[in-house]
Amino acid sequence: MNINESDFRGIDLNLLVTFLVLYREKSVSVAAAKLFLGQPAVSSALGRLRELFGDRLFVRTAQGMQPTSRADYLAQRLAPLLGQMQDTLFHSPDFDPHQSRRLFTLGMADWVEICLMPPLLARLHAAAPHMRFNTLATTPYQDRELLEQNQLDMALSVTTESAPWLQRSVLRTEAFVVLWHPQQLAHPAPLSLDDYLACDHLLVTYRSRAHSAIDDLLVQRGRSRQIRYTTSHFSALPGILQRVPVLTTVPSVLASAWQTHYGLCASPLPFDLPSFELSLLWHLRLDGDPARRWLAQQIAAVLSLSC
Structure with a gap:
């Protein structure tokens, strides 16, 4: 200027x-x-x-x-x-999704990308054929900072962090589900606590440690489980489950899709663990952006259905 x-x-x-x-x-x-x-x-x-x-x-x-x-x-x-x-x-700026060539940068964990992006891109194929997406693999510990630094347009996150500028819309509430492959483990569902603890486990962690809220809860009960493998990527788990007699615990929306695609068995956790919320986050500076609002509506519509 x-x-x-x-x-x-x-x-x-x-x-x-x-x-x-x-x-x-x-x-x-x-x-x-x-x-x-x-x-x-x-x-x-x-x-x-x-x-x-x-x-x-x-x-x-x-x-x-x-x-x-x-x-x-x-x-x-x-x-x-x-x-x-x-x-x-x-006057609010006009927004025509069919003509838009907007590039959106979205932050999300890979389990969210697995569930969201295939149906979202299919939904937008005709409605917004020129809209482009750049997806960054983020963790709940990064999302707020990346939004504040303008590196993301929106984040799909389970973080509970807040800030005066941080806008939030809860998309869905998730529980955790235990998965295993029937050719590797012959356990009936639902799993008992003893069966759950007798098996080795795969753990997704974002902080390079073999520990989670589940392990904290088990310690309070004087119990523990054996973590055999940790990773920061949910996408690695199905292939391991098909070949190794182990259990893994994942969000329910992911478990539902993987049961169908990979022939996995599923069970609720054999103890009570609080559910968590998956939210859409964005910076206040984009609150009035009609393109962002439209895309947020499409994301919410996709995630209101079972992936």
């Missing part, structure tokens, strides 16, 4: 509006009525306009107030500028 701030020091936007109404109506009294002002106020504004532009601007004649050549020039230039300003200030 290349402007000289000092040039605008003595300018009142209302004066420019008054000038354009005077130019259109050619009458102080009519302009005053249109502006819901008294005639003295409009006459005073005209005096300030004459001083500002160094020109009489209007000359009284039998046909009304006639504009000077300077007034004609100003009206031709100011009318479209103020019209554009009015449109910018008081």
Whole structure:
């Protein structure tokens, strides 16, 4: 933005509006009525306009107030500028998803990407054929910072962090489900606690440690489980389950899809563990963005269904 701030020091936007109404109506009294002002106020504004532009601007004649050549020039230039300003200030920008070429950067864990992106892209194939997506693998410990740094447009996250600028919409509530492959383990469902603890486990962790809320809960009960393998990627688990006699615990929406695709067995946890919320997060600066709002609606619609 290349402007000289000092040039605008003595300018009142209302004066420019008054000038354009005077130019259109050619009458102080009519302009005053249109502006819901008294005639003295409009006459005073005209005096300030004459001083500002160094020109009489209007000359009284039998046909009304006639504009000077300077007034004609100003009206031709100011009318479209103020019209554009009015449109910018008081009209929301149009958004046509079918024409949009917007690139959205979304942050999410891979289990969310597995469940969300195939049905979302299928849904948008016709509705927004030119919209593009860049997905970043994020963790609940990164999402707030990445949004604050403007590296993400939105994040799908289980984080409970908050900030004055952080906007949140809960998409769905998830429970945890235990999975195994029937050719590797012959346990009936639902699993007993003893069966659960007798097996080795796969654990997804984002902090490079073989420990989770499940392990905290078991320790409180004087029990423990054996973690055989840790990873930060849920996508690695089905292939391991098909080949190794182990259990893994995953969000219920993922478990439902994997039972169908990989022939896995499923069971509720053999103890109570609080559910968690998957939320859509975005920065307050994008709250009024019609494209972001539209995409958020599409994401919520997809995740309201079973993936």
